[in-house]
Amino acid sequence: MNEQIQEVLALTNRWVKRLSREKFSMLFTLAQPMIFWLIFFGNLFQRAADIQVLQAPNYMSFLAAGVVVMTVLNNGLAGGIDLLFDKENGFLERLMSTPIRRSSVILSRFLFVMAITGMQILVILAVAFLFGVIPETGMLGITVILLIGMLFGVGLTAISMAMAFSVKSHGDFFSVLGFLSLPMIFLSSALVPLSAMPGWMQALAFFNPMTWVIDAVRPLIISGWSQALPQVGMALMVLVAFDALCLYGGAKAFKRSVG
Amino acid sequence: MSSAAIEVSNLGKVYDAVEAVKNLSLNVQHGEIFGLLGPNGAGKSTTLRILITTLSPTSGTATILGHDVVKEADTVRRLIGYVAQERAIDRFLTGREHLLLFAELYHLPKQEALSRIDSLLKLVNLENDADRVAKGYSGGMKRKLDIACGLLPHPKILFLDEPTLGLDVQSRLNIWEHIRQLRQQGITIVLTTNYLDEADQLCDRIAIIDRGEVRAIGSPKDLKASLGGDGVWLTLSDATPEALDQLTTALQGLPFVRAIRPRENGLDIRVDGPEKALPVIMETTNTVAGCRLDGIEYHRPRLDDVFVAHTGRSLTNEPAGPEA
Known part of the structure; x- marks a missing residue:
């Protein structure tokens, strides 16, 4: 057990080192687009959006939950990229020729992606705070947001890693990624509430786990505990099922790839 | 162990x-x-x-x-x-x-x-x-x-x-x-x-x-070595099959010759010690009627020859491609 912890920490340390030497890439590909969504989209639609429909004090506060979960989505779906490159250039094989527990590589990735995701959620909430969005449920609410975000992130990262282990080339990986992420956002309650959507989109969004996650995070920010708790409960149930499915698929893909 | x-x-x-x-x-x-x-x-x-x-x-x-x-x-x-x-x-x-x-x-x-x-x-x-x-x-x-x-x-x-x-x-x-x-x-x-x-x-x-x-x-x-000694390649012009047979028989009697195989326009002779073999092979060839020596080539066996002998193709001519 101690040995596995050493392995996971050593490998996680590698991801941290890589990131610290790719500062620009981190800043531009991960954090910045989401902050821009919040700042530009949030202010742009401030007057165009109907507060009655949103059931929120203003569009910015409505959007904050969506942007938080979009950050989780982007980080999670991109979570397998480094392993994809490790697979392609042979580094993964070199790791697998050492007597480490096979799961250590995967665990290190989860640990790293979750840590980054958590920090980015806090950055988004901080930016929203600057525009006057103060979470109604306070620090405890923020902790719950982090927890829900990471639970969602685990499943998404598992999907991403499963894809990384299954695809023939990284070209395939990025086309699937591009294909997945925008519909996931538009067919969810990230930008408008389900009630404001055309029927067919509403039906699709209902089956998008992202909708359930956003609908739990949103009341934590704009309403308060009494409205949030039932939603959080629902989201947790959806996420347990979602994560179980993704982890099962991920484990299968990993076994097939590295034995 | x-x-x-x-x-x-x-x-x-x-x-x-x-x-x-x-x-x-x-x-x-x-x-x-x-x-x-x-x-x-x-x-x-x-x-x-x-x-x-x-x-x-x-x-x-x-x-x-x-x-x-x-x-x-x-x-x-x-x-x-x-x-x-x-x-x-x-x-x-x-x-x-x-x-x-x-x-x-x-x-x-x-x-x-x-x-x-x-x-x-x-x-x-x-x-x-x-x-x-x-x-x-x-x-x-x-x-x-x-x-x-x-x-x-x-x-x-x-x-x-x-x-x-x-x-x-x-x-x-x-x-x-x-x-x-x-x-x-x-x-x-x-x-x-x-x-x-x-x-x-x-x-x-x-x-x-x-x-x-x-x-x-x-x-x-x-x-x-398993290829059977160093190679001496004779190129002959206008040699009739009978003349080739006669030459082969004559060469086979020599002590340092290990094997003889026909090749295009000539013979592939495997020998021990080329220093003595080369002059004698040339001399013998000249004594056989109907064989005119056009060229003589000597080479030590290379690993590529081994490769060719066992796979039927040369490794050096293989175009470089990505490893499968």
Whole structure:
């Protein structure tokens, strides 16, 4: 057990080192687009959006939950990229020729992606705070947001890693990624509430786990505990099922790839 | 402990209905440099991956120092070192960070790891560049770092995948020198290569692999000798079949001639000791009526001839392509 912890920490340390030497890439590909969504989209639609429909004090506060979960989505779906490159250039094989527990590589990735995701959620909430969005449920609410975000992130990262282990080339990986992420956002309650959507989109969004996650995070920010708790409960149930499915698929893909 | 360091028997690997390795058997002795020689896609890398436990065979077995590569994969991983191709480097880590990472993964005690890393960096002459990120390393430096990583866990057997692929001559000789030093320390070495000179000059024994099968195993010297001596090629003009028969009979009587085969417009004569053979062959040819000697060519058998003899094609004419 101690040995596995050493392995996971050593490998996680590698991801941290890589990131610290790719500062620009981190800043531009991960954090910045989401902050821009919040700042530009949030202010742009401030007057165009109907507060009655949103059931929120203003569009910015409505959007904050969506942007938080979009950050989780982007980080999670991109979570397998480094392993994809490790697979392609042979580094993964070199790791697998050492007597480490096979799961250590995967665990290190989860640990790293979750840590980054958590920090980015806090950055988004901080930016929203600057525009006057103060979470109604306070620090405890923020902790719950982090927890829900990471639970969602685990499943998404598992999907991403499963894809990384299954695809023939990284070209395939990025086309699937591009294909997945925008519909996931538009067919969810990230930008408008389900009630404001055309029927067919509403039906699709209902089956998008992202909708359930956003609908739990949103009341934590704009309403308060009494409205949030039932939603959080629902989201947790959806996420347990979602994560179980993704982890099962991920484990299968990993076994097939590295034995 | 079993007599051979590595025993491979009837190994097979099927990928997507393609047989990459077929019924492959070989033994590697303790302390030798063993080469898997073959063109790209011949199955040598697949064989190597099975031996380092990152790929499981479809059929057959392989043992490393008596341990099965599938059932006792973890034990095998503790006994071997693996030197990957140079692309398998993290360009964002420094050389020393690579070694520190692997020291943790092998659970080496901290103090021992630090001193071992220093001595390995010294061994491969990377001390001065150890704290630069690998992005700026040359091909030769990356390969040296690879070797240092492979040696870190004190392996009994070191596997190298195409150790000098794409390197300039100087780096190549350098790497060969390192590999020879390792053999002197008693490490058994297995490498894949598609360079004939590497197989010839570096390896104690080689297995020629083509289309997933072993075609020949032996020391480069023995394999060349098995072709039957040095070759003397006669080119004759306007020789009638009768005249050729007559010449063949006359030559067969000579003491140093080992074998005679017909070739286009002439004969392929295998001889011991060309110094005496050449003048006598010329003289004999001139005495046979109807044979006019147009040319005479002499060459020592090359490893490529061995390759051609066993696979029916030349390795040097193989167009370079990506490894399958």
